[in-house]
Amino acid sequence: MSDPQPEGRRxxxxxxxxxxxxxxxxxxxxxxxxxxxxGVLILLFLGWQLWWNDAIMASQQxxxxxxxxxxxxxxxxxxxxxxxxxxxxxxxDPVVGPAEYPNGEPFAVMYVPRFDSPDTHDSVRxxxxxxxxxxxxxxxxxxxxxxxxxxxxxxxNFAIAAHRSAYGGGMHEIEQFQLGDPIYIQTKDGWxxxxxxxxxxxxxxxxxxxxxxxxxxxxxxxxxxxxLTTCNPLYxxxxxxxxxxxxxxxxxxxxxxxxxxxxxxATWGG
Amino acid sequence: MYGALWRVLPGPVWLRIILLLILIAATVYxxxxxxxxxxxxxxxxxxxxxxx
Numbered sequence: 001m002s003d004p005q006p007e008g009r010r011x012x013x014x015x016x017x018x019x020x021x022x023x024x025x026x027x028x029x030x031x032x033x034x035x036x037x038x039g040v041l042i043l044l045f046l047g048w049q050l051w052w053n054d055a056i057m058a059s060q061q062x063x064x065x066x067x068x069x070x071x072x073x074x075x076x077x078x079x080x081x082x083x084x085x086x087x088x089x090x091x092x093d094p095v096v097g098p099a100e101y102p103n104g105e106p107f108a109v110m111y112v113p114r115f116d117s118p119d120t121h122d123s124v125r126x127x128x129x130x131x132x133x134x135x136x137x138x139x140x141x142x143x144x145x146x147x148x149x150x151x152x153x154x155x156x157n158f159a160i161a162a163h164r165s166a167y168g169g170g171m172h173e174i175e176q177f178q179l180g181d182p183i184y185i186q187t188k189d190g191w192x193x194x195x196x197x198x199x200x201x202x203x204x205x206x207x208x209x210x211x212x213x214x215x216x217x218x219x220x221x222x223x224x225x226x227x228l229t230t231c232n233p234l235y236x237x238x239x240x241x242x243x244x245x246x247x248x249x250x251x252x253x254x255x256x257x258x259x260x261x262x263x264x265x266a267t268w269g270g
Numbered sequence: 271m272y273g274a275l276w277r278v279l280p281g282p283v284w285l286r287i288i289l290l291l292i293l294i295a296a297t298v299y300x301x302x303x304x305x306x307x308x309x310x311x312x313x314x315x316x317x318x319x320x321x322x
Contacts, residue, residue, distance in 0.1 A: 025271075041301070045309065048301070048302055053306070131319045133315055144319075161319045161320075162318065164318065166316060204317065204319075204320060207320050209320055229318065229319060231317065237316055237318070240319075242320075
């Protein structure tokens with residue numbers, strides 16, 4: 001057998017030519033595709049965290065807070081349905097609630113018209129005791145009160161924290177504050193109207209901003225302040241942006257919400 | 271990898287494109303619903319508070 005079957009070989013070659021080309025899987029090719037996939041996944045995650053989940057949380061936090069506010073308003077109306085609403089001169093000194101609450105318990109509602117967007121109306125937030133992730137990353141609260149700092153309306157410093165980006169971003173628009181912007185805090189006792197005073201940019205360790213007189217821990221307070229803390233710059237945690245406000249007025253729950261926001265508040269909880 | 275996926279899909283090109291889009295949508299849905307919330311609990315949390 002000197003002839004190695006040329007006929008068979010030719011047929012095999014013809015068949016090979018008809019077969020679709022073999023796809024070679026190269027290691028470099030697979031690594032490249034894996035890297036591309038990882039890149040896409042990370043971008044998707046950031047999109048989810050900073051926009052998708054942020055919007056969902058903002059909407060849920062705001063509607064929970066609005067419902068809480070509406071419930072308090074309803075209670076106040078029910079309790080005082082017979083008596084006429086008190087006149088401004090009868091409001092007296094701001095009522096201050098308990099000195100502390102169990103960690104994670106919501107006790108106040110914050111509404112800052114400057115934070116509101118005309119499209120979404122999702123800027124109302126519940127304030128809960130504590131500044132752990134159980135409060136700040138919660139679908140129901142989003143703003144945390146620093147334990148040990150004062151309560152709404154109290155002489156001293158009512159200090160709170162919230163995310164600036166992601167997780168509902170309760171203080172996302174904080175840098176838009178203008179002098180005198182109202183910060184409304186509602187508790188079951190009534191409404192506290194603070195006015196924005198000034199910003200401060202500090203390092204994350206600057207706990208003195210929480211003092212009853214910020215930066216002067218030994219001084220006896222005389223003013224009723226609110227301090228908002230969040231991260232800075234936007235999308236970074238390198239620094240903290242602090243916004244201070246001063247209490248302007250207070251209304252007992254029986255008097256209803258401040259006139260400037262009565263129309264907005266009336267739409268809540270529906 | 272993705273070349274193999276393309277060849278595994280049956281039918282003409284237009285059908286493969288539709289199937290591929292469905293696969294992508296299902297993947298993104300699974301990521302957004304289960305994977306990302308899980309990952310979010312693990313990765314370094316964003317810190318916004320002043321603390322010592």
